[in-house]
Amino acid sequence: MKEITYVGENLFIGNLGHFFVVLALISALFSALFYVRAKEEKCSERTIGRILFGIHTIAVFGIFITLFKIIQGHYFEYAYAYEHSSLDLPLRYMISCFWEGQEGSFLLWIVWNAILGVILVFTAKKWERGVLAIVALCQVVLTAMLLGVNFFDIYTLGSSPFELLRDKMHAPIFESANYLKNVVDGSGLNPLLQNYWMVIHPPTLFLGFALTIVPFAFAITSLFYKEHRAWIKPALPWALAGGMILGAGIIMGGFWAYESLSFGGYWAWDPVENASLIPWLLLISGIHLMLIKKVTNGSTIAAYTLVISTFIMVLYATFLTRSGVLGETSVHAFTDLGLAGQLMQFVVLFIWLPIIAVTEGAAKRWYMIIPVSILVLLLPFYTKLSFYPLLALTLAGLAWFVLNLNKQIKNHASEDNITGREFWMFIGSLMLALSAVQVLVGTSKPVFNKIFGTNLVPPEDVIAYYNMYQMPIAIVIALLMAVTQFFRYRSTPDKYKLAKEILITLGISVLLTVGGVYLFGISNPMYVIFMLAGIYVFFANLSYLVLYVRKLKLSGSSIAHMGFGLMLLGVLVSSAKKQVITRDMTGNMRNFDEQSRKENMLLVKGEENQLGDYSVSYIGDSVSINDVYFKVHYISSDSSEEFTLYPNGQFDDAGRMTSSNPDTRHYLTYDVYTHVTYKPLPPSDSVKWENVKEHIVVQGDSIITPNGVVYFTGIEKGDGASIGLKNTTLAKALIKIKRGDVILDAEPLFGINSQTFFSIRQDVLEAGLRFGFEIRASEDGGDPVAVLEIAETKPQPQYIVMKGIVFPYINFLWLGTVMMVIGFGIATWNRLELKRS
Amino acid sequence: MKPKVIVLLVILSVAIGYIMSTYMGATESSTFADAENHPDDTYHITGFLVKDKPMEYDPIKDPNYFSFYLKDDDGAIRKVISSDPKQQDFERAEKVNMYGHADGDVFRATKVIPKCPSKYKDEQINKEVQASRS
Numbered sequence: 001m002k003e004i005t006y007v008g009e010n011l012f013i014g015n016l017g018h019f020f021v022v023l024a025l026i027s028a029l030f031s032a033l034f035y036v037r038a039k040e041e042k043c044s045e046r047t048i049g050r051i052l053f054g055i056h057t058i059a060v061f062g063i064f065i066t067l068f069k070i071i072q073g074h075y076f077e078y079a080y081a082y083e084h085s086s087l088d089l090p091l092r093y094m095i096s097c098f099w100e101g102q103e104g105s106f107l108l109w110i111v112w113n114a115i116l117g118v119i120l121v122f123t124a125k126k127w128e129r130g131v132l133a134i135v136a137l138c139q140v141v142l143t144a145m146l147l148g149v150n151f152f153d154i155y156t157l158g159s160s161p162f163e164l165l166r167d168k169m170h171a172p173i174f175e176s177a178n179y180l181k182n183v184v185d186g187s188g189l190n191p192l193l194q195n196y197w198m199v200i201h202p203p204t205l206f207l208g209f210a211l212t213i214v215p216f217a218f219a220i221t222s223l224f225y226k227e228h229r230a231w232i233k234p235a236l237p238w239a240l241a242g243g244m245i246l247g248a249g250i251i252m253g254g255f256w257a258y259e260s261l262s263f264g265g266y267w268a269w270d271p272v273e274n275a276s277l278i279p280w281l282l283l284i285s286g287i288h289l290m291l292i293k294k295v296t297n298g299s300t301i302a303a304y305t306l307v308i309s310t311f312i313m314v315l316y317a318t319f320l321t322r323s324g325v326l327g328e329t330s331v332h333a334f335t336d337l338g339l340a341g342q343l344m345q346f347v348v349l350f351i352w353l354p355i356i357a358v359t360e361g362a363a364k365r366w367y368m369i370i371p372v373s374i375l376v377l378l379l380p381f382y383t384k385l386s387f388y389p390l391l392a393l394t395l396a397g398l399a400w401f402v403l404n405l406n407k408q409i410k411n412h413a414s415e416d417n418i419t420g421r422e423f424w425m426f427i428g429s430l431m432l433a434l435s436a437v438q439v440l441v442g443t444s445k446p447v448f449n450k451i452f453g454t455n456l457v458p459p460e461d462v463i464a465y466y467n468m469y470q471m472p473i474a475i476v477i478a479l480l481m482a483v484t485q486f487f488r489y490r491s492t493p494d495k496y497k498l499a500k501e502i503l504i505t506l507g508i509s510v511l512l513t514v515g516g517v518y519l520f521g522i523s524n525p526m527y528v529i530f531m532l533a534g535i536y537v538f539f540a541n542l543s544y545l546v547l548y549v550r551k552l553k554l555s556g557s558s559i560a561h562m563g564f565g566l567m568l569l570g571v572l573v574s575s576a577k578k579q580v581i582t583r584d585m586t587g588n589m590r591n592f593d594e595q596s597r598k599e600n601m602l603l604v605k606g607e608e609n610q611l612g613d614y615s616v617s618y619i620g621d622s623v624s625i626n627d628v629y630f631k632v633h634y635i636s637s638d639s640s641e642e643f644t645l646y647p648n649g650q651f652d653d654a655g656r657m658t659s660s661n662p663d664t665r666h667y668l669t670y671d672v673y674t675h676v677t678y679k680p681l682p683p684s685d686s687v688k689w690e691n692v693k694e695h696i697v698v699q700g701d702s703i704i705t706p707n708g709v710v711y712f713t714g715i716e717k718g719d720g721a722s723i724g725l726k727n728t729t730l731a732k733a734l735i736k737i738k739r740g741d742v743i744l745d746a747e748p749l750f751g752i753n754s755q756t757f758f759s760i761r762q763d764v765l766e767a768g769l770r771f772g773f774e775i776r777a778s779e780d781g782g783d784p785v786a787v788l789e790i791a792e793t794k795p796q797p798q799y800i801v802m803k804g805i806v807f808p809y810i811n812f813l814w815l816g817t818v819m820m821v822i823g824f825g826i827a828t829w830n831r832l833e834l835k836r837s
Numbered sequence: 838m839k840p841k842v843i844v845l846l847v848i849l850s851v852a853i854g855y856i857m858s859t860y861m862g863a864t865e866s867s868t869f870a871d872a873e874n875h876p877d878d879t880y881h882i883t884g885f886l887v888k889d890k891p892m893e894y895d896p897i898k899d900p901n902y903f904s905f906y907l908k909d910d911d912g913a914i915r916k917v918i919s920s921d922p923k924q925q926d927f928e929r930a931e932k933v934n935m936y937g938h939a940d941g942d943v944f945r946a947t948k949v950i951p952k953c954p955s956k957y958k959d960e961q962i963n964k965e966v967q968a969s970r971s
Contacts, residue, residue, distance in 0.1 A: 416841045426841060430848050441856050448860060456860065457881045460936035460948060469855070597920040597947070598901035656925035678896055678922040801900040801922050 006166070008180040009077045013070055014162040018148075020062035021160065024110075025143040027056040032136035038129045046129055050121055053136060057114040060139075063146070064111055067104065067161050071097050076183045079168040080104070080161045086188035096193045099202040102322055102339070103161035106145045108203060112210035113139055120214065127234060130221025131214070134353070138213055141346050145339060155380065159339060191627065191650060192661070197256035201249060205276060208246025209314050212279060214238035215286070216311035219304055223357035226408060232294040232303075237831040239287050239307070240556075244824030246280045251817040260661050262675050264805050265575075266813070269466040271326050274443040275317035278436050282310040285432035292422040292429075295489050299426055300409050301402060306433060308354050313440070315350055319343040325446050341380025348376050348390060355397040358404045368397070387451070419495060421487035428480040435473045442466060471530060478533035478568060481561045482506075482540035505543050509536040520573050520808075530572050538565030553830040560823025563816045570813025581612035581804040600677050603632070605766050605798040606742040613637050614672075618800050619644070627651075630676050630800050634665070641667075645674045647802070655682040670808040678801035687763070689770050689791035697788050707768045707795055708739035712788060720751055728753040733773040733788065737764060739795075748773035748788075761789075768795030868909045872939040882944070883934050884909040886951075894923035907933055907944075919946040927951055 031052035038045035067080065071094050076082045084097040084104070098104035117135045124131050148160025165183065166174040173179045192198070215235040222231035253273065254266040267273060286306035292299040320326060323340035352372055359365050372393060378386040416423050442465070445456050459465035486492075486501045513532040522528060545558040582601035603609055603618040610616075615635045622629045629646040636642070649660040662675035695703055697712040704710075713734045720728025728751050735746040748771040749760040761772040772789035872880040890906035903923040908914045917935065930951030937946035 416839070418840050423840065427844050430844065434848055434852055437852050438855060441859055445859075454860075457934075460879055460881065599920075600900045600922050602896050602900045652926065658926055678894075678900065678925065680896070681925075797897065799896065801896050 004175070004177050006077075006180070007178050009164070010073075010075055013066060013073075013075065014078055014164065017063055017066035017070070017162040018160065020059045020066060021143060021146050021162075024056050024059035024063060025140060025147065027052045027059060028136045028139040028143060031056055032133050032140060035129050035133035035136060041126050041129070049129070049132060049136075053117055053121065053132060056136070056139060057118055060107075060110055060114045060143075063161075064107060067098070067107065068094070070162075074186070076186050077165055077180055078161075079163045079165045082165050082183065082186045084186070084189055086186040087184075089186075089189055089194075092199065093189060093194050096198055096202075097189055099198075099206075100189055100193055101161070103146055103159055105202065105206065106142055107161065108206045109210055110139060110142045110146075112203075112207050113142065113213065116210055116214060120217075124234065127218060127221055127231070130224055131217040134217035134220055135213060138350075141349065145342060156338065158342065192260055195256065195260055197252055197259065201252040201256055204245060204252055205249030208242060208249045209276075209279070209317075211238060211242035211245055212283060212311045212314050215242065215283075215290075215307045219307045220353050220357050223304070223354055223405075228300050228304075228409060229293060229297060232290050233835055235307070236287070236290055236294070237828050237835060239283060239290060240824055240828040240831055243280070243283050243287055244821055244828060246276070246283065247817070247824065248821045250276050250280060251814075251821075255814070258810075259664060262660055262662055262677075264662070264673060264675065264803065265463075266810075267463075269439075269442075269462045271443045271446075272321050274439045275320050278440050278443070279310050279313040279317060281432050281436035281439070282306055282313055285429040285436070286310055288425050288429045288432075292425055296420075296422050298416075298422060301405055302426070302429070304354070304405065305402075306429065312347065312351055313436075315343075315347045319347055320443065320447070325450055341383065344379055344383075345376050348372075348379070348394065351394055352397060355401045358401050358408070360404075372397075417491045419487060419492040419498070420490045421484055421492075422489055424480055424484040424487060428477055428484065431473055431477045431480065435470060435477070438469045438473070439466065442469075471526065474568065475530060475533045478537045478565065481564060482509075482533075482536040485541060485544045485558065485561070501543070501547075502540075505540040506536060509539045512539065516569075520577055522572075522576055524576070527572060527576050530568065534565045534568030534572060536565070537568070538562050541565065553826060553833065556823045556825070556827030556830055558823070559826060560820045563819025563821075563823055566812050566816030566819060568816075570810055570816055574807045574810040574813060577808050579612060579806045579808075581614065581616075581806055582802060600801050600803050602799055602801050604742075606744055608741075611804055612806060616804065618802075622646070628679075630679075630802075632663075632674050632800075632802065634672065645672070647674050647676045649676055649679060666811075668811060670806055671810050673805045673807060674802060675804075676800050676802045680799065687765070687793050687796075689793050692789060692791040695788045695790065696785050698786070703788070703790065705769065705790060705792060707792060708737045708744075710769070710788075710790065711736045711738070712786075715786065718749075720753070725751065725753070731773070731775055733771070733786070735771060735788075737767045737769060739767055746771045750774050765793075765796045766798040768793045868911045869913045869915045869939065869944060870911060872937075872944065876939045879936055879938055879947070881934070881936050882907070882909055883932060886930050886933055887914055888928075890914070892923075892928070896922065904943075905933075907935075916943045917946050917949070918943055919949050921949065924951060 031049050034045045034049035034052060038049060040046075070078050070081050071085045072091070074081065074085070074087055080097075080101055080103065084100045085094065089097075098108055113135060117132060117139070120131050120135065121128060145158045146160060147158035148156065148163055149158065150156045166179065173182060176182075215238050218231040218235035218238070222228060250273075253276070257263070257268065257273075258266040261268075283306075286303065286309075289299045289303035289306050293303045319340075323343050325340065352368070356365050356368055359368060372390075375386045375390045375393070379390070445458060448454065449456055482505070483502050486498055492498045509532060512535050513528065516522070516531055516535065517528055522531060541558045541561040545555055545562070549555045549558060580599045583599050601609065601611070603616065605618050605620065608615050608617045613636055615637065617633050619631045619633050622631065627648040627650055629648045632645045632647065634641070634643050634645065643665050645663040645665060647661060647663040649657040652658050657676075657679050660676050662673055664674070665672040695701075697703075699712065699714045701712045702709055703712075713736055716732040716734060718730035718732050720726065720730050731750045731752075732747050733750070735748070737744045737746060744764055744767055746762050746764050746769070748762045750773045751758050751760070759772050759774050761770055763770045770791040770793070772791075774787045774789070775784050776787050778785045867880045867882055869882065872878075872882065884907040887906035887908050892903075892905045894903045900922055901920045903919045903921065905917055905927070906914055907917050917937075918940075919935075919937075932952040934950040934952065935944075935946040936948045937944055939945075
């Protein structure tokens with residue numbers, strides 16, 4: 001093939017970015033090697049490792065800035081800019097381009113890891129060598145995802161964000177040296193990502209993911225050093241910070257879904273959501289086990305296992321969402337970039353770290369490393385062939401890990417006492433892990449299908465399926481959370497007082513629940529128990545806070561637990577009492593099930609509909625560049641509230657609505673949610689206007705047409721600049737059309753400037769009327785007269801089909817999650833101070 | 838260690854029981870014949886949209902009634918009735934996944950998931966380039 005010299009491409013910036021990727025990869029690799037070789041806390045190997053990690057961090061920022069420049073400078077010769085941005089993208093959303101694509105979101109993770117690594121260099125002290133070696137190793141694997149280097153045409157390592165459009169796509173236009181002239185604009189950022197929450201949710205979530213490596217790295221290092229207790233103190237603030245940030249990231253995602261997605265809720269148990277929930281549940285379980293280990297020296301294996309699996313599950317989540325294995329089961333997984341093999345290697349590699357770390361003696365370690373490395377390297381090429389031996393080896397390795405660790409722990413914790421706090425905390429941690437396992441097993445169905453060639457399908461009602469399992473688990477966890485704080489570590493001396501505290505708080509909670517059941521009108525017994533659990537957690541922890549906590553910095557756990565209680569209440573009341581106000585209850589009630597599923601209602605433009613406590617009308621559309629916003633007007637029956645919601649839709653060239661977004665009105669005690677589910681297609685053939693007549697009108701005139709009565713209510717003077725015409729004076733005719741009960745507006749225009757005059761007609765299709773307006777010199781030489789031209793056609797009703805839902809007390813949920821985040825924040829601060837002292 | 842071990846065993850057996858029930862008893866894709874033999878049970882059916890048979894959705898009459906015809910893996914064709922509004926690019930779908938139950942000679946779907954053929958990026962870029970030329 002002939003080489004083509006392309007015109008107008010900026011190749012330098014991409015080459016620079018690629019150079020930074022290679023530099024980041026190599027410096028991280030050597031940093032890890034030097035840190036591994038460092039035998040003492042202060043030695044030259046450690047210094048070199050530090051310098052290399054510094055270089056790595058600079059290179060990572062280099063990649064980030066280069067990619068940002070490519071997006072900001074609209075270099076559409078690069079596939080990343082072409083696919084994820086466009087000329088009209090506002091600056092504040094340019095950062096969102098990073099997480100629309102896989103490469104960019106890997107980069108975000110790499111940036112956070114680099115920042116965490118730098119903080120650890122300054123704070124980890126004697127743990128620095130091990131911890132940094134692991135962080136640097138993770139950076140090697142992550143940066144390799146951005147490499148995009150092809151080996152012998154058979155294997156591509158990574159996917160580069162700096163790939164040129166012409167290399168990525170094969171289209172005839174790239175035969176022209178001048179092709180860039182035709183690539184004038186990018187295909188743009190998904191409108192769903194052009195949202196405030198989508199600017200802050202992904203970086204928060206990725207910081208949460210990144211933070212889980214720190215406790216993991218401390219755990220692995222302590223397995224090497226065989227210091228099974230000392231690692232807890234420095235790792236705990238990191239774990240708590242991870243719990244806080246990851247939790248905040250998850251709930252921001254929920255809030256975004258509630259505000260912008262059309263399923264009518266904040267949590268859909270989508271695989272991508274689950275993939276971030278699993279590590280969080282495990283991390284919370286791990287934090288509690290770390291606390292047990294720290295105070296009583298028990299639960300060593302459990303604490304290690306949970307902290308390690310948290311990070312492994314972050315990697316597994318990455319595999320799930322980015323390998324394409326989820327396929328059709330998720331609505332927002334990334335597209336497959338051919339990284340599946342590499343992602344599997346990533347997971348397996350880090351599963352083997354603890355197994356190798358616990359093994360004593362270099363020879364034994366090599367016996368493990370060599371066969372595992374060979375199988376891991378073969379994984380992308382001979383997946384079927386190497387998968388089963390690798391699975392068997394890994395299971396054996398995990399058994400080896402538990403047995404060896406068990407042998408190393410000489411000091412088994414004292415006999416468990418059921419009046420000791422740690423016993424109940426341990427059970428609570430197991431319940432959290434059980435909850436994570438349930439979500440994991442449910443979400444992994446597509447993986448199971450891939451491995452074993454089965455054809456299991458996801459459950460019909462995914463939300464009901466997960467709720468069925470998670471609700472009882474949540475109730476047990478809540479009861480444990482309510483009582484455990486009243487126990488003392490090891491054993492509670494005053495058992496009478498303990499029983500009194502537990503029973504009195506329970507009694508008051510039962511009374512509050514009775515009140516709540518009456519207030520919210522809850523009848524399902526399961527919901528009543530759920531409500532009691534939520535109130536009990538809240539009230540018992542509030543009592544503990546008031547009775548025993550004397551210092552603000554010790555209040556973290558109580559506040560976080562209270563937040564969890566509120567969250568349960570919010571979940572319960574908002575979903576149990578949510579009211580679909582567009583439900584059609586008029587029809588045949590023979591089959592209640594069929595009837596109850598009819599949740600959509602037709603709203604004809606201009607007509608009022610009584611929906612729940614509101615009188616609702618569809619009053620028109622407003623059109624922006626990409627979307628149509630439907631104006632839906634609500635007036636409450638006592639007229640105390642009046643507002644307009646703007647749910648919107650995106651349309652294809654044929655005028656079909658391809659996706660739609662809701663709009664929600666928030667009040668303190670409830671939200672009103674509205675979502676358009678159908679909009680009729682525009683008329684297929686052009687409209688025929690007939691019976692055109694001119695009428696000379698004065699203000700107050702009415703004209704009777706077959707399609708309704710037309711009232712001419714006056715003329716308004718306007719400036720042409722408002723519709724993009726300079727030096728033009730406009731006259732706007734104000735017209736009202738009365739059709740039965742419906743009143744419609746029309747505003748045809750007449751314009752004059754120094755050269756010409758013109759009129760702009762207006763069609764009111766739902767009335768089947770077209771209006772033209774003109775001001776003309778009168779025939780008898782008097783004052784100019786207003787002339788209204790009216791044409792008729794068959795009226796075409798304009799309508800939308802929509803769904804409206806009232807969510808009561810959803811603010812409990814948001815308030816609860818905010819309290820949890822604050823609680824985690826206070827606990828992190830407390831543990832940081834304890835670590836320093 | 839005793840109480841802890843008991844709790845551990847209980848939780849472990851719950852987890853294993855759950856995993857078994859998930860992967861053993863899980864529904865696999867079925868056909869209209871399966872559903873018609875057990876009209877009280879919910880089935881998951883994947884099939885091809887029959888494009889030459891009528892698709893009915895008239896929101897003015899009933900915004901919660903949408904019907905179309907689907908051909909299952911055995912080649913059986915049934916009318917499917919859903920109470921969700923029609924997705925407006927439904928015609929583009931080739932395969933359709935759905936859950937529901939048989940009701941006489943029709944299938945009442947509670948959830949309909951159309952699968953659109955993937956849009957090819959190359960096609961898209963050609964179209965855009967043509968648009969920018971004209």
